[in-house]
Amino acid sequence: MSIIRSAYLEKIIPFIDKPLVKVITGIRRCGKSVMMEQIQEYLLNHGIESECILSLNFESFLDERVKSLETVSNVVKEIAVNSSGKKIYLFFDEIQELDGWEKLINSYLIDFNCDIYITGSNAKLLSSELSTYLAGRYIEIKMYPFSFAESFEALKILYENISQKEAFDIYVKTGGYPFLYNFKFNEGQKKQYLDDIFNSIILKDICYRYKIRDVALFKVLITFFIANIGTPFSSSSLIKYLKNERQSLSTETVYNYLEYCKEACLLYLVPRQNLKGNEILSTQEKIYLTDHGIRESLFMKNQKDINQILENIVYIELLRRGYFVTVGKTKNQEIDFYVQNEKGIEYYQVCYLLASEETVQREFGAYNSVNDNYPKYVLSLDDFDFSQNGIIHKNIIKWLLEG
Incomplete structure (x- = not known):
């Protein structure tokens, strides 16, 4: 089963046949390879001949064509000759595995009548090299695992008459890796799959690439x-924690490790923004x-820590919608998300349930010192509408499905 990732496809279609390299980045196994297949299917359905399409996966151990720059060049030259002058379409999956790939892509733009699509699981590697060799000649599309809306579509195929609430409960524990929505996996099988992904990110995308020796400490x-x-990060508290574990790291190393996780598209470090001084x-x-x-596979307690999980889900959804997101800070209060998008500014507070007057006052009161007229939201799992004083309350599940 393959859910059409229409939101991403719609971002890519306007750039088909434009003289720009289409770069699809995202965490390992989030669906980039399937996205490449869906683009190829789109091309075939719009009159492009299969002989003009070349697809290579640079993580393959069996495909001799991806072993070196020379072997790749030979197969590209061959398809260019066989196309009889027609434009060729080149799809290179996980291209960062090929040393010298950036020069190769640059030369193809010059030497061939081609349209190029590449994917990679290391955003920094791709962006830095592309900026050097392809300045102004590429467009990046960031991919994420399934949104709740996408997972719900997949679950409706697997489970007849599943409700939105039932689907969301599954999503909270399962996450959004597309493969997990192909079959009715049990909890043990899901955990094994997610553990394998986590270990491959740690070992291959980070430790091997950045030559981290103490993998256990990492x-x-x-x-x-x-x-x-979802909790404020302090390097000093982390170093104290490590000391209790009889381990030690410098603050510089801690931030380097965090940067590696960001580059591997695993974690995001979200800054606070002073809303008064901007x-x-x-x-x-x-x-x-x-x-x-991944968190569920490590700790098996997403439902117990539901406030953290809901905040994480909302943050990633805001990124998925293309917004720039920071944590809002006023003099005495903090707002979960200060969002800038093409329409202007939006504010978001996230909580599990508005189960008491104290909780209502806390969540809505976070906006007391924000005096502008931009939209302000409180998101929770309540079905009853608590909107008040111009602040909009929405059910998280319904808000996610709006996306």
Whole structure:
């Protein structure tokens, strides 16, 4: 089963046949390869001949064509000759595995009548090299695991008459990795799959690439980050925690490790923004996880820590919608998300349930010192509408499905 990732396809279609390299980045196994297949299917359905399409996966151990720059060049030359002068369409999956790939792509833009699509699981590697060799000649499309809307579509195929609430309960524990929505996996099978993804990101995308020797200590650090998503990050508290574990790291190393996780599209370090002076603050950032299913596989308690999970889900959804997101800070209060988009500014507070008057006052009161007229939201799992004083309350499930 393959759900059409229409939101991403619609971003890519306007750039088909334009002289720009289409770069699809995202965490390992989020669906980039399937996205490439869906683009190829779109091309075939719109008159492009299969002989003009070349697709290579650079993680393959069996495909001799991806072993070196020379073997890749030979197969590209061959398809160019066989196309009889027609434009060729080149799809290169996980291209960062090929040393020297950036020069190769640059030369193809010059030497061939081609349209190029590449994917990669290391955003920094791709962006830095592309900026050097392809300045102004590429467009990046960031991919994420399934949104709740996408997972709900998949679950409706697997489970007849499943409700939105039932689907959301599954999403909270499963996360959004597309493969997990192909079959009716049990909890043990889901955990094994997510554990394997987590270990491959840690070992291949981070430790091997950045030559981290103490893998065990690195995993301790990352599990600490993942356990504490949505809470203000302090390097001093982390170093204290490591000392209690009889481990030690410098602040510089901690931030380097965080940067590696960001580059591997695993974690996000979200800064706070002073809403009065409109300045970015460099302390007490928050950490969020690209896919909350990984957290469930590590700790098996997403439902217990539902407030953190809901906040993480909303943050990733805001990124998925293309928004720039920071944590809002006023003099005495903090707003979960200060969002800038093409329409202007929006504010979001996220909580589990508005179960008491105290909770209502806390969540809605976060906006007391924000005096502008931009939309302000409180998101929770309540079905009853608590909107008041111009502040909009929405059910999280319904808000996610709006996207």
